[in-house]
Amino acid sequence: MREIVVGAAQMGPIQRDEPREAAVARMVGLLERAAREGCGLVVYPELALTTFFPRWTMTDDAEIDFWMEREMPGAATRPLFKRARALGVAISFGYGELTPEGRRFNTSILTDRAARIVGKYRKIHLPGHVEHDAARAFQHLEKRYFEPGDLGFPVWRSLGGVMGMLICNDRRWPEAWRVLGLQGVEMVLLGYNTPATNSQRAAEGPEERLFHHRLSIQAGAYQNATWAVAVAKAGVEDGHPLIGGTAIVHPDGQIVAEAAGEGDELIIHPCDLDATVFGKRTIFDFARHRRPEHYRMIVERTGAVPPSGADEHSHPAPEAVGTK
Amino acid sequence: MREIVVGAAQMGPIQRDEPREAAVARMVGLLERAAREGCGLVVYPELALTTFFPRWTMTDDAEIDFWMEREMPGAATRPLFKRARALGVAISFGYGELTPEGRRFNTSILTDRAARIVGKYRKIHLPGHVEHDAARAFQHLEKRYFEPGDLGFPVWRSLGGVMGMLICNDRRWPEAWRVLGLQGVEMVLLGYNTPATNSQRAAEGPEERLFHHRLSIQAGAYQNATWAVAVAKAGVEDGHPLIGGTAIVHPDGQIVAEAAGEGDELIIHPCDLDATVFGKRTIFDFARHRRPEHYRMIVERTGAVPPSGADEHSHPAPEAVGTK
Secondary structure, eight states, X not given: OOEEXXXXXXXXXXXXXXXXXXXXXXXXXXXXXXXXXXXXXXXXXXXXXXXXXXXXXXXXXXHHXXXXXXXXXXXXXXXXXXXXXXXXXEEXXXXXXXXXXXXXXXXXXXXXXXXXXXXXXXXXXXXXXXXXXXXXXXXXXXXXXXXXXXXXXXXEEETTEEEEEEEGGGGGOHHHHHHHHTTTOOEEEEEEOOBSSBTTBTTOOHHHHHHHHHHHHHHHHHHHTOEEEEEEBOEEETXXXXXXXXXXXXXXXXXXXXXXXXXXXXXXXXXXGGGGHHHHHTTTOHHHHOOGGGOTHHHHOSSOOOOOSSTTOEESOOOOXXXX | OOEEEEEEEEBOOOOTTOOHHHHHHHHHHHHHHHHHTTOSEEEOOXXXXXXXXXXXXXXXXXXXXXXXXXXXXXXXXXXXXXXXXXXXXXXXXXXXXXXXXXXEEEEEEEEOTTSOEEEEEEOOOOOSOSSOOTTSSSOOOHHHHOOOOSSOSOEEXXXXXXXXXXXXXXXXXXXXXXXXXXXXXXXXXXXXXXXXXXXXXXXXXXXXXHHHHHHHHHHXXXXXXXXXXXXXXXXXXXXXXXXXXXXXXXXXXXXEEEOOSSSSEEEEEEEEGGGGHHHHHTXXXXXXXXXXXXOTHHHHOSSOOOOOSSTTOEESOOOOOOXX
C-alpha cells in the first residue's frame, strides 16, 4: 500500500476583473480544508489564477502579458506556497507562464510537501486557433497566446510514486497518456477549462462535453493503468459557461470521486499507487504486448492521409484471394 | 450523406464439437435477415467459425491446425460467400489462418458486395500467454497458437468509405486506432471473443469487462472520429462464459446500437460516413494539433521504464525554481 490522499480542488469561475489575490485566497481556503481532511496533495485547475482569458481577442503584448506569471511563486501566489509548506501539503496548479525571453506557455507545476517546485509541464496540445474567427460562437485563442510546450511529457518521482501532468485538451490525445505510461506513470494530474458548448456546433452542449471529458480521462487511466486526477475551473465566467466534472479515476478506469456542482468544491480520495500494479503486470504489460514496429506512422506522419485510388482499391494489396 | 446500413451480427456460443458448417449456417441466417433489413455490410465476430479454442492447451500441430483455415473461402465457408454475393451484401469475419508456409494468424477479412475479398488484417495485439499457466482460472493461449500480425494496420477504400479492421484485444490499444486514424479511417470493423471474467482476478466479472470493452471502443472511435462496429461471440462455450455487448459506435463516441443478449443477434444502424467529417476537421484535425516530435517514445520503447533515482528527483531537471 502506497497511499496518497488526494484532494481535487475544483474552482468555480474567476471573472475577468477578479485579481489573482482573490483566486489565491480561494485556493488557500480549499487547501486548509484539504489539510484538515488529511490530504497529502491538492490539485487545482489549469490557469487557476485568472479567468480563461483565451476567449478574449487581444493584440497588445502588454495586455496579453497581464495574464502571465513572470515568476513562480510570485507576489500573488507566495501566500499559497507558504501555507502549503506550513501544512506539509504538496500542490499542483496551472498558470500562464512568461519566460525571461518573452515566450508564453500554458504551464502546470507540482511541488513536494515542502512547497518546492519539483516538476513543470508546458501544455503540448493547444486547442483552438490563432486568428479571431467570426464563424465561431466564441473564441478559443490558445494557439495565439501560447507556444506548444517544449518539455515533452516528463514524469517525476515524488510523493512516493511516479507523477505526471497533462493540461486540458491533452487528455483527448492518447499519445500524451502513452508517453507518460511508457515512463511508468502512476498518477496523472490534469487541470482544465472546458467550454460547456462547442463553439463550432451549438447542438453539442454540456452533457456531451462532459461525456467526452470522462471518456478521455477514463480511457487514458485504464489504458495506462494509472490514477488520474482531473480538475475543472467551472461555472460561468463573464457569460461563458465552463463544464465541471472534476473527477478522480482509478487505474481500472472507474471514476471513484466526482464533483457535484460548478463552484469551488473539494473531492477527496485515498489513492493507493499499488492499485496500478495489476494492470501494468497483466493486460497492459507493455513489454509483452506492444508492437512498436507497427506504430511508426504515429511519429512519421502528423496529419491524416487517406489512401488514394478508387473504391475497392486495396492498400496495401492483400494476396489475390477471390471467391471461386 | 454517404450511408452504409451496417448489420452487426453477434453470434452466440459455438461449442467445441460443433462443425464449421453449423456456424456458417447461422451466419447465413443472420445474413438473410440483414439483407431483408437493407444492410449493405454485415460484420461477424473474431474466430467466427469455431469455439474460442485458445482456452484449450494443445501440443500436437495437427490438433492445433484443425482450428485453422487453409483457404478462404474453403469448403465450409463457400456457402456464406455465395449467399453474400447473391444478396449483394459485403461481409467481414474472423478465423484462424494457416498459411501455405505453416504460419498461423488470427485473421479477419472484408469483402466487397460481390463477395470478393478486398482486405485482410492479421491481429497484432495477441493477449494471453504461450505456456500453460496453472495459476490462471482458465487458459488464454493466443500467444501460443498465433504469430503477431505482419500486415500492419491497413485501410481500404471500400463501400464508399475508408475501412479498417481490428481484432478483439487490439481495441484496448490506442496505437492501433491511431494508425488507422492517420489513414483517415471512417469505419473500424472489430470482432471479439472476450471472457466474462478475468482469469487472473476473479473479482473482475462481466460488468467490469463490458465497461472496459465499451470504454475502449468509444474512446477509439471518438479520438479518431470514426464509426466502430464491435461484434461479439458471446455466451457460454463449454462452460466458459464470454461477454456480449456487440455495439455500433458513432464518431462522436456514443453507442447508437447495442445487443441485448448473448445469443445470435443482429443489430442494425444506418451509418453516415460524413458524420466523421466534423471531428476530423475540428478537435481531431491531426495536421493542426498533433505534435509527433513529443511522441517518439511510443516507437522507441516497447515496455515501460520508470525513472530511476530517489523520490523527488526530477526527470528531466526543471529549471531550479524554489520558494523564496
